[in-house]
Amino acid sequence: MTTAIRPAASDSWPVRWVLIVFAAVLATILFLLPLAAIVAEALRRGWEPALAAIVEEDSLSAMRLTLLVAAIAVPVNTIGGIAAAWAIAKCDFVGKRLLTTLIELPFSVSPVISGLVYVLLFGAQGYLGPWLQSHDIQIIFALPGLVLATIFVTFPFVARTLIPLMQEQGRDEEEAAVTLGATGWQTFRRVTLPNIKWALLAGILLCNARAMGEFGAVSVVSGHIRGQTNTMPLHIEILYNEYMFVGAFAVAALLALLGLLTLAIKTLLETLTDRRMGAHA
Amino acid sequence: MPGLGVSLGITAGWLTVIVLIPLATLALRPWELGFAGVVGALLEPRVLAAFRISFGGAIIAALVSIPIGILFAWVITRYRFPGRRAMDALLDLPFALPTAVAGLALTALFAPNGWLGAPIEQLTGWKVAYTPAGIVVALIYVALPFVVRTVEPVLRDLSLDAEEAAATLGATRLQTIRRVVMPTLLPATITGFALGFARAVGEYGSVIFIAGNMPMVSEIAPLLIVVKLEQFDYAAAAAIGLAMLLLSFMILLLLNMWQRRLRRGHE
C-alpha cells in the first residue's frame, strides 16, 4: 500500500484528472470493449443459439478434454514449482542462477515452438516416432501430447509466484523449526506452507487459467480431431473458421468467464495477503 | 536446510523431461538439411517476411507499451480515484484471458464492421483488422501488462522523499519527473520491454484471428512453423523455430546487458 500523497510530491488536480481519464479510456478500449464485443457477438441472435452452441456435443467433449488436461498439467507443475521454489529460496547450491533462468525459459519460448518440440520428439517423423508407432503408443494428436505441451507452457507459473515470496520471507522460521527438531517435511508442511498458501493458490489459479486457455502449443500437437483432441480454445477456432460465429463467441465467452473468475479470485487473494502483511508490520 | 536433495531432484527431473530434452531436439533437427539447407530455408522470401513481421511487430508493440504502461502504473500507484482497484485488476486481464479469446475479441472489435474498426476506417481510411496494424494491436494487448507490472513496484517503492527533496531544491514538477523519477524507472522499463517483447514475438493465439495471415504481408513466423509442420517439413519448421529463439535470446541478452550497466551505475 502506498502512503498518503503529500502535497510537495503530488500533481495538480487538472494533471491528475487528465491522466486518470486518459488511462480509463485506454483501459476501456483495451480491456472492457473486447469483453463486451465477445458477449455482444455471442448474443447476436439471442440467448438460445448461444446456449445451444455451448451444450452441443462437440463443445461438451472439448470442455471435458480441457478439464482433463488441466487436471494433469496443473498438479505436475504445482509439485515441480514448489520443489524448485524450495531449492532456490531456502537452500544454497551452485548453479542457482542457471536453474532460475531455465525455469523461466518456457515463458520466452513461443507457444508454437513449445508444441513443435514435442512433434519433433514424438511425431510420426520425430526422433521417437518409429519406436512409438511400433509399440502402438500415440502421443502426438492424442491426450499425452496435449498434456505435455500444456505442462511446458504453464511450467514456470507456480515457481515464479513462490520464489520471490519465499526469498523475501527468508529462512529464519525454517531454521528455527529445524533446530527445534523438525524434519524437512515437517518444516515445509507446518512452517513454510502456511506462510505461502495464498500465493500458492494464486500461482495455481494462473497456471490453471493458462492451461485451460492455451492455444498455440496444443494447436500444434492436437491434430484437431473433433470430439477427441479438441480443447475449448481449439474448438473456438474451428467454429470460427466454419463461420459459426455465434458458437465461436459463445464458447469464447465461457472461457472469458474463466479468465475473469481467475482474476477476481487472484485479486481477492492479494487483498487478503496485503491485509495480513499489514498486520505484521 | 534439509530437503535440498529431494527438491533439487524433483526440479531437475521435471525440468529435464519437460523442457530441456524437447528443446534439445529443436537444436538438433534442422541440421539434417545441412548447413546450406538451413540457410536456404531461412532465406526464403516468405520466411524473411514473416520474421520481419514478427520481430518488427513485437518491437513496435513493446515500444508503444512503454508510455501506456508507465501511464497505467503511475495512475494506479499515485492516485486515488473510484475504480482504481478495478483498473488495477483489469491490467492483469491479458495474463488470465485465453489468447484465442483475446484474439477473437480484438478481431470483432477492429473488424471493418466492428465497434472500433468501422469508425477508424471512416475517419482515417485505415484498416486495422486483417493488416499488420491488427497484429501490432494484438501484440500491444499481450505486451502491455508486462511493462505495467515491472514498472509498478519500482514506482511504489520510489519514496516520495526523493521527489520532495527535488521540490525543496527548487525543481519544478516536470523537472522532478524527468530528472528524478524517470531515470529510476529506466531499468524496470527495459525489463518490462524485454518481457513484453519476448511474449509478443512468439505470440500466436491472439494474432492469427486478427492478422489475416497473408503470406509476405501479415503472416507471422509462428504461423509459418505451423504451415511447415502441416507440410510435414519438420526440419524447416525446426529451423524457423530455432532461428526465432536464437534471435530473440540475442535481443534479450543485449537488453539484459544494457540494464545491468544501468543498475551498476545506480549502485
Next chain:
Amino acid sequence: MTVEIEGVMRHFGTAVALDSISLTLQQGEFAALLGPSGSGKTTLLRILAGLDFPDAGSVRIAGTDVAAVPARLRGVGVVFQHYALFRHMTVAENVAFGLRVRPRRHRPDNAEIDRRVQRLLELVQIPELAARYPQQVSGGQRQRVALARALAIEPQLLLLDEPFGALDALVRKDVRRWVRSLHDQLGITSILVTHDQEEAMEMADRVVVMDRGRIQQIGTPRALLDAPANPFVAGFVGDATRLEGQIRDGRLHFDGLPIDPIAAPGADGPVAIFVRRSDVVIERSGAASEGFHVALVRPSNDATHVVIRHGAIMLDGVLAETAAAVKRGDQCRVRIRRCAVFGATGDIIAVERARALVDRD
C-alpha cells in the same frame, strides 16, 4: 555439558569467515561471542546449531563429534536474532512446536504438551499471552516466547543470537538481567552472540572477542579490561580512545599532544596508545597557551564528562573530583592515570600506571 571447538575453518568463496577457531566451554558456563559485524561470531553460532558446516576442524558437544549430526537432532536451542517466531501460530503453538514434531514414540501426549507449554510460559512470565499471535505482542514479549520455545526441547546448549538487538534501550536492560538470572536458575550452558560490549561484559562469565574470523582474546570481563591482548581488544572493549605515540629511550611520547612523556619499558618505535575516559583526568589551567581546551561538557551522575581537543585530536576525559567547574573553551591540562600501549607488531608493551601529574606547565 561441554562444548569443544577445535581448529574450525569456514570460507565463503574467497572470504574467510572463521579462521582456526578453537574454544572450550565448561558445563553451565555463560559465554559471550563479542565482535563487530563480519567478525564471524554468527557463523560460529550457526555451526554450533548445525545450520552451517565448517570446512575443517571439529565440534564436540558433550564429547560427541557433531559433524554428521543434522540440526534437528542436535538438541541445541537457538534464540534467533529477530526471534524467527512462526507468524501463523499462537504463542502457545510456537512453544509447543518442538514437542509436536518429535517422532510419535518420543512425543508427549497432548495434555502433557499443554502442561509443559504452560510451565514454560510461566517460567518466562507470560502465561497470559498463550493465545496471542506473535505480531500481537511486544518486542520484549516476543523475546520471551522465543526463549520459551528454545527451552521447550530441553536443550543441552542454548545459543542466543543478538537476542536483545531489537529491543529498545530500557527494556533491554531488564530483559538482559532476567535472562542471566534464568541461566543461573537452569544452568544450561549458554552462548550469547553480541556486538554490544556492555551486554557481553554484564552477562557473560567469559567473553570471546572476535574480529575478522579470528579469536582475539578469551577471558573474564575483568581480564579483558585489565589486560587487553591487542589493540583490537583494547579499542573494542571499554570505550578507549586511540592515540599515536613513540617510545624513545624508555619514555612514551604522545604524538602531537601537549602531554609530557612518561616512563615506559619496551623497544624504541611507533606505538598505539589506548586511554579510557575514566583514566583521563582533566583540570582547568590558567595559562592561555597552546594546550588542550574544552570542546564539550556533559554532567553525569558519577563524574563530569569532558571532551577536550588539541588541534584535530579529540580526547574523552573526566573532570578531576576536586577541580573547579569548566566550560566550553576553557584551557585545561590533562593527567593520564593509566593507558595500554602496543608496539608496531600489535604486542602489548605495557599497561602504564602514570602516577605523576602530567601537564603542560
